[in-house]
Amino acid sequence: MPRFNVNAARAQRLETLGKEWEFEVDGTVFRLPTEFPRSIAKQIAALEDNDIDGLLALLLGAEQFERFSTYDISVQDVSAILEAYGSETGMTLGEG
Numbered sequence: 213m214p215r216f217n218v219n220a221a222r223a224q225r226l227e228t229l230g231k232e233w234e235f236e237v238d239g240t241v242f243r244l245p246t247e248f249p250r251s252i253a254k255q256i257a258a259l260e261d262n263d264i265d266g267l268l269a270l271l272l273g274a275e276q277f278e279r280f281s282t283y284d285i286s287v288q289d290v291s292a293i294l295e296a297y298g299s300e301t302g303m304t305l306g307e308g
Contacts (some may be wrong), residue, residue: 255270
């Protein structure tokens with residue numbers, strides 16, 4: 213049986229998805245990683261279930277999160293963003 217090559221599989225995923233997934237709010241583009249380190253996954257898992265800002269801060273990073281926070285975004289908007297993100301990248305982040 214052939215050996216599974218993690219590097220080759222990662223390269224194939226990144227070629228298919230790209231390194232970043234983008235969404236737009238009022239003409240401003242934000243980028244989320246299509247893959248993130250296990251350390252970020254652990255930080256996400258440690259968040260309270262309803263810590264939307266904590267989740268977005270981890271995914272967006274400080275600079276993007278600061279810009280994102282200037283918009284009047286509803287919980288439903290965030291849910292729609294995360295649903296699309298999960299659907300297109302295969303990430304499952306919960307409901308936020």
